Amino acid sequence: MANSLVSIQIIPKTKNGENVIPYVDEAIAIIDASGIKYEVHPLETTMEGDLDQIFAVIKKMNEKMIEIGSSNVISQIKILFQPDGITMGTLTEKYKG
Numbered sequence: 001m002a003n004s005l006v007s008i009q010i011i012p013k014t015k016n017g018e019n020v021i022p023y024v025d026e027a028i029a030i031i032d033a034s035g036i037k038y039e040v041h042p043l044e045t046t047m048e049g050d051l052d053q054i055f056a057v058i059k060k061m062n063e064k065m066i067e068i069g070s071s072n073v074i075s076q077i078k079i080l081f082q083p084d085g086i087t088m089g090t091l092t093e094k095y096k097g
Contacts, residue, residue: 002037002087004051005080009044010061012070026068027061034060039088044076048088051081 012023028045031038034057037048047054058075065073080086 001085002048002050003081003083003085004054005046005048005086005088005091006051006054006058007041007044007046007078008058008061009076010065011074011076012065013072013074015069015071023065023068023070026064030061030064031057037088044078046088048086051079 010024010027012020014020014023028038028040031045031047034053036053036057039046047057058077062073062075
């Protein structure tokens, strides 16, 4: 059972002000490969799962940004930790028609 919802906005510093979208695409590919449930939104991506597993994915995302040419990375993270279980649907179901 998922005990956490974590939203992340990853902001890599690019060479010469390059577009960050290819970098963000790489970060999202890491989430996708992890098998963790996630949703991409315009300004952030939300993951649902075990907090330790999500933190491991965030670490890989940051390392990948450096590997592909970013000199540093800002990761803005929001965490909802609920040991008895939480899902994205729990928070959004009343808004879906």
